[in-house]
Amino acid sequence: MKELNYDVVVIGAGAAGLATAEVTASAGRSTLVIDRDDFAGGVLMQCIHNGFGLHHFKEELTGPEYAERLESAARNAGAEFLLQTTVMDFNLADNENKELLALSPEYGVMRITAKAVMLAMGCRERNRGNIGIPGRRPAGIFTAGLAQRLINMSGLLPGKSAVIIGSGDIGLIMARRLTWSGIPVKAVVEIRPFPSGLTRNIVQCLNDFNIPLYLGHTVSKINGADRVESVEISPLVDGVPDSSRSFTIECDTVLLSAGLIPENELSKRGGVTINMTTGGPLVDAWRMTNIPGVFAGGNVLHVHDLADYASDEAALAGRHILDYLNGKRPGREFPVAAGGNLRYVTPNEYIPGEKTQFFMRSLIVEDDAELIVSLDGQEIMRKKLRFVKPPEMLSVEVPGELTARGGQLSFALNGGGR
Numbered sequence: 001m002k003e004l005n006y007d008v009v010v011i012g013a014g015a016a017g018l019a020t021a022e023v024t025a026s027a028g029r030s031t032l033v034i035d036r037d038d039f040a041g042g043v044l045m046q047c048i049h050n051g052f053g054l055h056h057f058k059e060e061l062t063g064p065e066y067a068e069r070l071e072s073a074a075r076n077a078g079a080e081f082l083l084q085t086t087v088m089d090f091n092l093a094d095n096e097n098k099e100l101l102a103l104s105p106e107y108g109v110m111r112i113t114a115k116a117v118m119l120a121m122g123c124r125e126r127n128r129g130n131i132g133i134p135g136r137r138p139a140g141i142f143t144a145g146l147a148q149r150l151i152n153m154s155g156l157l158p159g160k161s162a163v164i165i166g167s168g169d170i171g172l173i174m175a176r177r178l179t180w181s182g183i184p185v186k187a188v189v190e191i192r193p194f195p196s197g198l199t200r201n202i203v204q205c206l207n208d209f210n211i212p213l214y215l216g217h218t219v220s221k222i223n224g225a226d227r228v229e230s231v232e233i234s235p236l237v238d239g240v241p242d243s244s245r246s247f248t249i250e251c252d253t254v255l256l257s258a259g260l261i262p263e264n265e266l267s268k269r270g271g272v273t274i275n276m277t278t279g280g281p282l283v284d285a286w287r288m289t290n291i292p293g294v295f296a297g298g299n300v301l302h303v304h305d306l307a308d309y310a311s312d313e314a315a316l317a318g319r320h321i322l323d324y325l326n327g328k329r330p331g332r333e334f335p336v337a338a339g340g341n342l343r344y345v346t347p348n349e350y351i352p353g354e355k356t357q358f359f360m361r362s363l364i365v366e367d368d369a370e371l372i373v374s375l376d377g378q379e380i381m382r383k384k385l386r387f388v389k390p391p392e393m394l395s396v397e398v399p400g401e402l403t404a405r406g407g408q409l410s411f412a413l414n415g416g417g418r
């Protein structure tokens, strides 16, 4: 069996993993990046639209361009790569030698040991089983990300006319992509009363192409024997499909864009504690999980709207991996809680007196909202937010001097929603 040993092993070569690898390799730490795909870049490689890198590179790049920059930086810093290699299992308990079992067509099963491990496995799409749509199981039903990969990377068209279930960003981007590829998109159907994707994507991907968006509607049935023939769409009344107002749209393709789930089956096997709200590991201010020396960042931690946020967060984890390898520890940390109108806040702990960037998602749609930060119930900071809604991730930096005395830090949004 091939045996390898590194200071740092990064699982996943997407925006997050590449950013961590650049930081740790630049500091002279031997770093191995493992990815099961044939190439580095992760989901970026199928996102051939532009809109990446505005924060990080101050330029508008396509996904592959963005990935290429991150990969070159990591390789130039000295990071090594094992592609077409899947991490199958690990034993993380030993502080000095965390052991990973990986499988590749070239080397078979490999045992890789590392002093620190970065979890950067991204996320996966919710599928038909996850959202439970009734009807038969004909061909022609794809997750939006799979359809994107088929068109953008394999040059295959998934069908001739489509309906998209869910208004998540991947579905919106695919509505435009299908239209450009000559596949009319007859409807996007969203169960919630507001879109799940970013406003810019609603405008640029639906409105600009006159694609109807049915809010507060659901696909109540998929018809077809061998191949999808049509879908039945129903408005929701008090959360229940109103069959008296159902209508049918003919199409041979259905794309699902109904959310993403952080990819943590492996993390769970390794004993990493998972936050039930985000589906990602619980992490402290260093982005370190409950297992010393095991860090997480990017979509494996919580689903990010922007690649820049994923790579920034993972670079931060990389800097703390260096601290960890140099024998430092975070010291006493205090808990962070998501209060009124917020679904979650990450990280889940902070270090008193240290400036910390927090990410969170709103549960409400609200104009002119205010974010209130409290320490042990006493307000320490208030920030005006012009507009909040669940699809748009919020971020706030809390200065160290405000948290110096320690205590439970809580975040809440005022306003009752609309």
Ligand SMILES: Cc1cc2nc3c(=O)[nH]c(=O)nc-3n(C[C@H](O)[C@H](O)[C@H](O)COP(=O)(O)OP(=O)(O)OC[C@H]3O[C@@H](n4cnc5c(N)ncnc54)[C@H](O)[C@@H]3O)c2cc1C
Binding pocket: 011, 012, 013, 014, 015, 016, 017, 034, 035, 036, 037, 041, 042, 043, 044, 047, 050, 051, 052, 053, 085, 086, 087, 088, 120, 121, 122, 123, 145, 148, 169, 170, 173, 263, 266, 297, 298, 299, 300, 304, 305, 306, 307, 308, 310
């Ligand atoms: C369709 C779409 C459009 C987007 N549009 C934009 C945009 O316009 N602008 C923007 O800034 N952001 C956009 N984003 C968001 C951004 O692309 C992502 O947030 C970011 O790229 C996620 O990076 P990641 O490294 O966390 O995950 P990923 O890119 O998913 O990388 C995870 C990697 O881990 C690997 N992996 C998983 N498990 C294993 C294992 N066991 N062994 C080995 N390897 C493994 C996977 O193969 C994958 O390569 C978009 C995302 C999508 C999906």
